[in-house]
Amino acid sequence: MPVLELKGITKAFPGVLANDHISLTLEDGEILALLGENGAGKTTLMNILYGLYKPDEGEILVRGKNADIHEPNDAIRCGIGMVHQHFMLIPVMTVTENVMLGIEPVKNGLFLDREKVARRIREISEQYGLEVDPNAYVKDLPVGTQQRVEIIKVLYRQADILILDEPTAVLTPQEVEGLFKILHTLVQKGKSIIFITHKLKEVMAIANRITVLRGGRSVGTVLPAEMNPEKLASLMVGRQVSLVVEKAEAKPQGMTLEVKDLFVRDDHGNLVVNNITFEVHAGEVLGIAGVQGNGQTELVYSLTGLLPSLSGTIHVAGKPIQNTSPRHILEQGVAHVPEDRQKHGLVLTFPIHDNMVLCTYYLAPFARGVVLQEQEILATSEKLAKQYDVRTPSVFVNAGTLSGGNQQKIIIAREFSRPIKLLIASQPTRGLDVGSIEYIHNRIIEKRDEGTAVLLISSELDEILALSDRIAVMYKGQFVDIVPAASVTKEYLGLLMAGIKPENAPAAPSGQRTIEVDL
Amino acid sequence: MTEKPIQPKKEEKAPASGQIRQALLVPALAVLTGLIIGAIIIIITNEKAATAYGNFFGDPLAALFASWEAVATAYGSLLVGSFGDPGKIINGLGILFSTGDSSKFIRALYPLSESLVTATPYIFAGLSVALGFRAGLFNVGAEGQLFIGTLASAFVGYSLVGLPWFIHLPLAILAGALGGALWGAIPGYLKAKTGAHEVVNTIMMNWIAFRLSDWLLNGPMKAPGFRPITPQIETSAELPRFFADPLRINWGFILALLAAYGVYWLLFKTTIGFEIRSVGLNPDAARYSGMSIVRNTVLVMALSGALSGLAGTAHVLGVDRWVGQGFSAGYGFDAIALALLGNSHPLGVVLAALLFGTLRSGATRMQSMAGIPIDIISIIQGLVIIFVAAPAIIRWLYRLRNIKSDTTVMVRGWGK
Numbered sequence: 013m014p015v016l017e018l019k020g021i022t023k024a025f026p027g028v029l030a031n032d033h034i035s036l037t038l039e040d041g042e043i044l045a046l047l048g049e050n051g052a053g054k055t056t057l058m059n060i061l062y063g064l065y066k067p068d069e070g071e072i073l074v075r076g077k078n079a080d081i082h083e084p085n086d087a088i089r090c091g092i093g094m095v096h097q098h099f100m101l102i103p104v105m106t107v108t109e110n111v112m113l114g115i116e117p118v119k120n121g122l123f124l125d126r127e128k129v130a131r132r133i134r135e136i137s138e139q140y141g142l143e144v145d146p147n148a149y150v151k152d153l154p155v156g157t158q159q160r161v162e163i164i165k166v167l168y169r170q171a172d173i174l175i176l177d178e179p180t181a182v183l184t185p186q187e188v189e190g191l192f193k194i195l196h197t198l199v200q201k202g203k204s205i206i207f208i209t210h211k212l213k214e215v216m217a218i219a220n221r222i223t224v225l226r227g228g229r230s231v232g233t234v235l236p237a238e239m240n241p242e243k244l245a246s247l248m249v250g251r252q253v254s255l256v257v258e259k260a261e262a263k264p265q266g267m268t269l270e271v272k273d274l275f276v277r278d279d280h281g282n283l284v285v286n287n288i289t290f291e292v293h294a295g296e297v298l299g300i301a302g303v304q305g306n307g308q309t310e311l312v313y314s315l316t317g318l319l320p321s322l323s324g325t326i327h328v329a330g331k332p333i334q335n336t337s338p339r340h341i342l343e344q345g346v347a348h349v350p351e352d353r354q355k356h357g358l359v360l361t362f363p364i365h366d367n368m369v370l371c372t373y374y375l376a377p378f379a380r381g382v383v384l385q386e387q388e389i390l391a392t393s394e395k396l397a398k399q400y401d402v403r404t405p406s407v408f409v410n411a412g413t414l415s416g417g418n419q420q421k422i423i424i425a426r427e428f429s430r431p432i433k434l435l436i437a438s439q440p441t442r443g444l445d446v447g448s449i450e451y452i453h454n455r456i457i458e459k460r461d462e463g464t465a466v467l468l469i470s471s472e473l474d475e476i477l478a479l480s481d482r483i484a485v486m487y488k489g490q491f492v493d494i495v496p497a498a499s500v501t502k503e504y505l506g507l508l509m510a511g512i513k514p515e516n517a518p519a520a521p522s523g524q525r526t527i528e529v530d531l
Numbered sequence: 532m533t534e535k536p537i538q539p540k541k542e543e544k545a546p547a548s549g550q551i552r553q554a555l556l557v558p559a560l561a562v563l564t565g566l567i568i569g570a571i572i573i574i575i576t577n578e579k580a581a582t583a584y585g586n587f588f589g590d591p592l593a594a595l596f597a598s599w600e601a602v603a604t605a606y607g608s609l610l611v612g613s614f615g616d617p618g619k620i621i622n623g624l625g626i627l628f629s630t631g632d633s634s635k636f637i638r639a640l641y642p643l644s645e646s647l648v649t650a651t652p653y654i655f656a657g658l659s660v661a662l663g664f665r666a667g668l669f670n671v672g673a674e675g676q677l678f679i680g681t682l683a684s685a686f687v688g689y690s691l692v693g694l695p696w697f698i699h700l701p702l703a704i705l706a707g708a709l710g711g712a713l714w715g716a717i718p719g720y721l722k723a724k725t726g727a728h729e730v731v732n733t734i735m736m737n738w739i740a741f742r743l744s745d746w747l748l749n750g751p752m753k754a755p756g757f758r759p760i761t762p763q764i765e766t767s768a769e770l771p772r773f774f775a776d777p778l779r780i781n782w783g784f785i786l787a788l789l790a791a792y793g794v795y796w797l798l799f800k801t802t803i804g805f806e807i808r809s810v811g812l813n814p815d816a817a818r819y820s821g822m823s824i825v826r827n828t829v830l831v832m833a834l835s836g837a838l839s840g841l842a843g844t845a846h847v848l849g850v851d852r853w854v855g856q857g858f859s860a861g862y863g864f865d866a867i868a869l870a871l872l873g874n875s876h877p878l879g880v881v882l883a884a885l886l887f888g889t890l891r892s893g894a895t896r897m898q899s900m901a902g903i904p905i906d907i908i909s910i911i912q913g914l915v916i917i918f919v920a921a922p923a924i925i926r927w928l929y930r931l932r933n934i935k936s937d938t939t940v941m942v943r944g945w946g947k
């Protein structure tokens with residue numbers, strides 16, 4: 013008997029059928045991968061299972077019995093636990109305090125019984141190989157360990173069905189391996205796991221079975237042994253996909269961006285960019301790799317005028333731009349594809365045409381004096397929407413109603429269509445579907461070949477490898493090393509990302525290597 | 532690239548009539564609901580109706596009739612007080628056509644004129660708050676800005692003597708706008724430069740304005756005599772009235788409509804408005820795209836203050852022609868409600884201001900004719916605002932389909 017069975021789950025949101033009669037089964041002691049692009053309905057399905065949404069149709073069976081799940085507490089009672097993509101931990105509390113949150117045991121009728129919880133955490137740690145110090149503060153733990161705390165939280169609540177939502181998004185390659193080991197131990201000890209992801213290689217590595225979702229429907233359940241990444245990708249997207257970015261050798265020219273001895277503090281006063289020096293030449297892509305939160309964000313903000321730098325110089329095409337206004341920097345020919353497209357990149361409640369001119373609305377031909385030239389704005393927006401393949405019924409639609417991929421294409425269209433010398437692309441394909449990723453990668457290479465200097469910041473190692481000509485690895489506000497992309501392996505970069513200096517690491521093996529995009 | 536949009540999402544082309552209807556639906560139903568609840572309160576507080584309900588099972592018809600009578604009298608006199616007595620208007624029109632004597636007709640239009648006179652400062656002040664909302668700023672200081680603007684324009688109005696009207700009147704209007712702009716720009720600057728929240732600062736500026744005006748009216752600006760009022764303004768600074776006494780409708784009303792169009796043009800047709808709306812809807816994206824939050828905050832608060840200043844200016848130059856203590860009937864505070872009711876759109880604000888103007892001026896007659904306290908209007912206004920601010924209630928009451936409302940962010944979070 014399957015541990016969990018979903019039958020004909022259907023959920024409609026206004027205008028979208030997010031889940032269309034999806035059925036799946038989870039057998040006892042297996043890892044089931046739920047694979048699909050963004051917007052395929054994975055998260056909706058799991059939120060229904062966890063009681064956050066109410067399905068319009070369909071039923072959930074836990075161990076053969078009809079489960080009545082209306083809220084997360086019901087799901088927990090059924091033994092279902094969820095590890096969210098964004099951790100739900102309180103940094104200033106200890107591991108023990110985080111684990112007991114919400115079900116605090118009490119001794120002597122009044123006092124919190126931390127010791128009892130800590131004992132239980134140690135038991136769980138030992139049983140499943142989840143090493144963690146119960147008395148450590150969460151803020152002091154690396155991300156991989158924080159994730160372990162999340163898993164312990166779920167196990168502490170006696171879940172035997174674990175749902176992990178995109179668990180590898182924030183991990184280094186080494187941490188991913190560690191996680192996979194833990195997952196294997198968990199299933200050996202009788203737990204069952206649903207692993208949500210859009211990354212093909214992870215699925216191949218860890219899953220017992222794979223259920224693929226596309227456009228809100230289940231397009232089938234397959235075994236990894238019968239599959240390869242290309243086949244899985246075409247199942248997921250519904251057409252043939254090229255997994256390799258085709259690009260010619262870079263022809264770097266003069267220096268476009270020159271950064272010297274840069275120091276930046278974040279909003280809380282922490283030194284997050286600590287003495288960085290580098291340059292980017294016209295016609296090359298410099299990739300900055302690194303686990304999220306190592307200062308990449310603040311580095312980009314200081315380059316684009318959103319955050320002041322403490323000291324150091326930044327030159328674009330020979331002109332100093334450090335601590336000038338964002339507008340001044342834009343006018344020097346700098347384009348910025350921001351990391352958080354909904355926060356910085358778009359005004360979601362503006363129609364597409366206003367977003368298309370968000371940086372150029374005051375320039376001719378879009379404005380004459382202070383008067384906006386609506387016809388020009390509309391005509392240009394329609395042209396750009398077509399040229400950059402923004403899928404929308406019209407340019408009058410609010411940007412917020414489009415899918416993530418199409419939102420990103422608006423930003424790409426706006427930034428790439430200006431005359432630019434330097435392109436700063438921060439996490440340009442985060443959370444996008446395979447089709448959009450392919451498209452955006454090709455456009456970035458196109459810009460490079462036109463002679464634009466490209467600074468690419470990504471926490472997806474495969475993206476960095478696929479696009480970059482040189483790779484800098486950032487760790488705790490510093491560049492650990494800058495290496496040519498042609499002669500580097502993922503493993504070596506993984507070590508750099510963990511802060512291990514090149515001289516202590518085994519030398520990078522050189523040689524030919526095929527580059528695949530992580531999907 | 533054969534990827535298809537997941538599901539056909541039907542989306543309207545360009546803002547169409549359907550969208551306008553939807554924007555008006557909730558406010559209209561909110562007003563209707565407010566009036567219905569107002570009617571219930573009138574019935575409950577009506578002595579005759581209460582007695583009749585005491586004997587409801589003996590004579591239910593009498594109870595219903597008494598209710599109807601109470602509401603009909605109240606709202607009837609409210610209508611007559613707002614728009615005039617139809618009988619008198621027709622009669623006046625008859626006399627006008629038969630004898631050419633327009634005095635009766637004009638007298639019959641008095642209630643309508645008063646409604647528009649009351650609506651005039653409401654339009655200005657409502658625009659003031661709405662403009663702030665569009666930039667994500669909550670200007671609670673419209674009342675204080677109105678005080679300062681009024682005093683400035685009155686000062687120019689009575690102190691400069693011997694100027695021709697085409698210089699004096701524009702000067703007086705300008706003074707009113709500048710006075711308000713100054714009073715708005717100060718909290719705007721504090722917000723932009725130090726992060727001090729504009730709600731706190733504008734409230735404090737209100738108190739300074741109130742006490743400052745007390746002092747001015749009792750000291751430097753006091754007219755000879757006992758009462759704390761300013762001297763009468765010069766005729767050359769007056770906003771001309773359209774008709775002879777007693778109709779007080781004047782050019783101020785036209786100015787208010789022009790201001791509404793001006794705000795609409797500024798917001799939706801210029802780069803300045805593009806920036807204001809961007810900053811209001813997503814300040815992070817505005818900064819990213821090179822707009823200056825500081826400049827926009829100060830600019831919007833100054834413009835907002837200028838509009839508030841004009842609210843009082845129009846009233847003093849067109850209606851009162853002198854300023855006394857407590858001369859504003861809380862226009863600056865009602866303006867917040869107006870901006871909400873009008874969904875921060877200039878056209879919406881004008882409609883809301885006309886509604887409030889007619890309710891306010893009709894209420895006086897309702898009090899004298901039907902004995903219903905004027906406060907019932909405040910209750911109805913309050914209810915309308917609650918329903919507009921919590922549209923979920925209206926949707927539930929009238930079983931409306933859940934319309935996704937993503938129009939305006941009224942105010943950003945407290946703090947930054």
